Amino acid sequence: MQELTYTEENYIKSIYTIQDRSGTGEASVNEIAERMQTRPATVTDMFKKLSEKSLIHYEKYKKVRLTEAGTKIALNILRKHRLWETFLCDKLNFSWDEVHEVAEQLEHIRSQKLIDKMDEFLGFPEYDPHGDPIPKHDGAMPASKSIPLSEMPENVPCIFVAVNDTSTAFLQQLKRFNLEIGAELTITERMPYDRSVWVTNKKGDSLQLSEKIAGNIYVV
Amino acid sequence: MQELTYTEENYIKSIYTIQDRSGTGEASVNEIAERMQTRPATVTDMFKKLSEKSLIHYEKYKKVRLTEAGTKIALNILRKHRLWETFLCDKLNFSWDEVHEVAEQLEHIRSQKLIDKMDEFLGFPEYDPHGDPIPKHDGAMPASKSIPLSEMPENVPCIFVAVNDTSTAFLQQLKRFNLEIGAELTITERMPYDRSVWVTNKKGDSLQLSEKIAGNIYVV
DNA sequence: GGGCTTAATTTGTCCAACCATATCATTATA
DNA sequence: TATAATGATATGGTTGGACAAATTAAGCCC
Numbered sequence: 369m370q371e372l373t374y375t376e377e378n379y380i381k382s383i384y385t386i387q388d389r390s391g392t393g394e395a396s397v398n399e400i401a402e403r404m405q406t407r408p409a410t411v412t413d414m415f416k417k418l419s420e421k422s423l424i425h426y427e428k429y430k431k432v433r434l435t436e437a438g439t440k441i442a443l444n445i446l447r448k449h450r451l452w453e454t455f456l457c458d459k460l461n462f463s464w465d466e467v468h469e470v471a472e473q474l475e476h477i478r479s480q481k482l483i484d485k486m487d488e489f490l491g492f493p494e495y496d497p498h499g500d501p502i503p504k505h506d507g508a509m510p511a512s513k514s515i516p517l518s519e520m521p522e523n524v525p526c527i528f529v530a531v532n533d534t535s536t537a538f539l540q541q542l543k544r545f546n547l548e549i550g551a552e553l554t555i556t557e558r559m560p561y562d563r564s565v566w567v568t569n570k571k572g573d574s575l576q577l578s579e580k581i582a583g584n585i586y587v588v
Numbered sequence: 589m590q591e592l593t594y595t596e597e598n599y600i601k602s603i604y605t606i607q608d609r610s611g612t613g614e615a616s617v618n619e620i621a622e623r624m625q626t627r628p629a630t631v632t633d634m635f636k637k638l639s640e641k642s643l644i645h646y647e648k649y650k651k652v653r654l655t656e657a658g659t660k661i662a663l664n665i666l667r668k669h670r671l672w673e674t675f676l677c678d679k680l681n682f683s684w685d686e687v688h689e690v691a692e693q694l695e696h697i698r699s700q701k702l703i704d705k706m707d708e709f710l711g712f713p714e715y716d717p718h719g720d721p722i723p724k725h726d727g728a729m730p731a732s733k734s735i736p737l738s739e740m741p742e743n744v745p746c747i748f749v750a751v752n753d754t755s756t757a758f759l760q761q762l763k764r765f766n767l768e769i770g771a772e773l774t775i776t777e778r779m780p781y782d783r784s785v786w787v788t789n790k791k792g793d794s795l796q797l798s799e800k801i802a803g804n805i806y807v808v
Numbered sequence: 809g810g811g812c813t814t815a816a817t818t819t820g821t822c823c824a825a826c827c828a829t830a831t832c833a834t835t836a837t838a
Numbered sequence: 839t840a841t842a843a844t845g846a847t848a849t850g851g852t853t854g855g856a857c858a859a860a861t862t863a864a865g866c867c868c
Binding site (some may be wrong): 396397398408409411412413428429430 | 814815816817818819
């Protein structure tokens, strides 16, 4: 197990996320640059370094893929991130839209013992406050059986279980709509022009969600 | 409130610690280099930078002292460090000798809300597991729990912080022994017959102190 | 295939934090 | 007071992570 810088860890995590939500299981220089708020040149440099350390499969001008070692690291960071989020919400009463940026820092703390004790302290949770599965110590991940709200058929009720974007902007928007994990939603109508959807909740309130929002709300 | 790097924060903390136990309230390049495990050249560079940011008083070839702003930052880091140590011991059942290096990482987490909530979660503790006082949110520090030198266990280094007798006779005796506030002392042996103690200082000098003297020297 | 667009890489620079070495100040001591 | 020892600084160099600008490769469309 090598010593990685925080920056390297963040790249690994971004690659994991991008390849996870791309059909092909790969990530491009531009996608990572976008996500890391940096320039493609920087990403190319980092790809070389990570490749040197055998954490990604990299060939010039091609997309990259995490190696097994890289994936293991990504899952470990994800585990820490989600356990910390759970801690912040469950024990310190943070609201679920406040935890992300603090967890972004805490996920880099290096101490096997700390994270194992934290897991125990929290009662070995399977899902974090956003509904995302928490990888186990060995990297095993509870199934996340959710799909984007935008892919739900019309008039089939579903439960809001996770978000696919943890930016403050997005979470605040949800707050404005009064949308929370656990809400029961039903798509009543699709607007073909901009792919937005009309949704009703259990109380019968109706609201219109853009394609972007509906694509980042995950439901079962 | 400026954004400091972790490294800068660590220097600030080291300066605080050194000047706190120095008698004169100052810290030298070499002392900091020793404590930070780095070279004097590096420390000089950093002193210039911190001086530029008005966090220390710095003049070439002289010792440094934290400014008010610098002290505030140091106390804030100390607060975070000691609260985290308390958390690790009280809530996660770490033993008191395991917590330090993890707290060294956690003390850099930037979130006012987190640390305030943590303080509350822990029941607003005044002292950390090592008995050191935890600075309050406003920088106020509970009195540090000093004890008479005579009550220190053997072979545990401590710092001479106060006297409990301000008579000239006592102070002159201290002078004769070359004992000053700030000295690092270690009891090497106890003489059961008269309860006097053998003490060594940092230079390795050894001296014998009567029960009366050792009882009026306060240490932490 | 040729040309165009987009994506990726190379090159050269910058800054923070480090170091070794050489030099300069301060101090302690003969 | 002169001089050696110690302490601090200056200089020049390295590395990691970032950037802009220029260049090259890949993919696509006719």
